[in-house]
Amino acid sequence: MARRRQAVTIKHVAADAGVSLQTVSRVINKEPNVRPEMMARVQASIARLGYVPSIAAQRMAGSRSYLILALNDRERTIADWRKREGTDWVDQMLLGGMLTCAEHGYRMLVELVDTHSDHLERELLAAIAAVQPDGVILTPPHSQNPAIAALLDAQGISFARIGSLASGAGFALTMGDEDAAALATGHLLGLGHRRIGFIAGPAEYELSAWRVDGWRRAMAAAGCDAADLLAEGDFSHASGEAAADALLSLGSPPTAIIASNDQMALATLEVARARGLDVPRDLSLISFDDTPAVRFSHPPLTAVAQPIAEVAARAVELIIADVAGRQVADGPVVVPAGLAVRRSTGIPSTRSA
Known part of the structure; x- marks a missing residue:
């Protein structure tokens, strides 16, 4: 049976460099109070021995857990x-x-x-x-x-x-959720849309309100009435279906919809298809999140790409x-x-x- 190689520890590094354990720990933690020549000596030992710093070694320098x-x-x-x-x-x-x-x-x-x-x-x-x-x-x-x-x-x-x-x-x-929603709305306005619906996320998320505010701000700046174009969702696929169905059932339905996450956007895409609507010919659609699901959907969805x-x-x-x-x-x-x-x-x- 092959013998397991002994792990290199901070003690080996200290012995090889001829310094204290605390000095090695200071070098590992990149603390400023180490002389350049001492830092070079410890780093040379680390490289020579193939030492990988552990959290335990880092903790020796103070009370941090890393x-x-x-x-x-x-x-x-x-x-x-x-x-x-x-x-x-x-x-x-x-x-x-x-x-x-x-x-x-x-x-x-x-x-x-x-x-x-x-x-x-x-x-x-x-x-x-x-x-x-x-x-x-x-x-x-x-x-x-x-x-x-x-x-x-x-x-x-x-x-x-x-x-x-x-x-x-x-x-x-x-x-920047408010500005992101305004950016998405502005893109649709630039294409000529004036009836732009918005599917909001759950009220328990602060960002849900920010996104609604951004959409409303952009719509108001363009002189577009958005009073009947807001639908509530909860980030689930099912809520997206219900919201999209409500918006598309309006007497004057939206020509574009922004959904506050990818699941609700994909649900909107399905509802549109079930109604015989083509995306984007009959309905433009924008999502938030930009997960792989919307990048590989048919068609691929325009989306707010969150960093x-x-x-x-x-x-x-x-x-x-x-x-x-x-x-x-x-x-x-x-x-x-x-x-x-x-x-x-x-x-x-x-x-x-």
């Missing part, structure tokens, strides 16, 4: 996983968060918590006790839950709130800077979304205009 915990909504995430739908948001968050953590010697873990649970505080305290994170990233709807924010603040944990501008502790980050990876990366950077005691700018951080124009939008047909 772990960042991301909280996602349990019920919605598990439901999407089981249906094999909607995982791209989580994937992109992990992409931006994990890679940025790795650049700074951190690790990111994900915990699923039910924001509506009667045992929310107990669940969250248990997760914090188990992981002892340096910081926490809150995603919607956790990011706007005052109980979670108050608990983290009381624990002295640095945290970032993605998709929330509510007052209080924590770094607020958004993807989820970028905003997660920025959240990590803010937390790490805060934990390190570096100056961090006040005020909300906006990482603006863009619009990916595809084949689901076009000029309104003469029969529907």
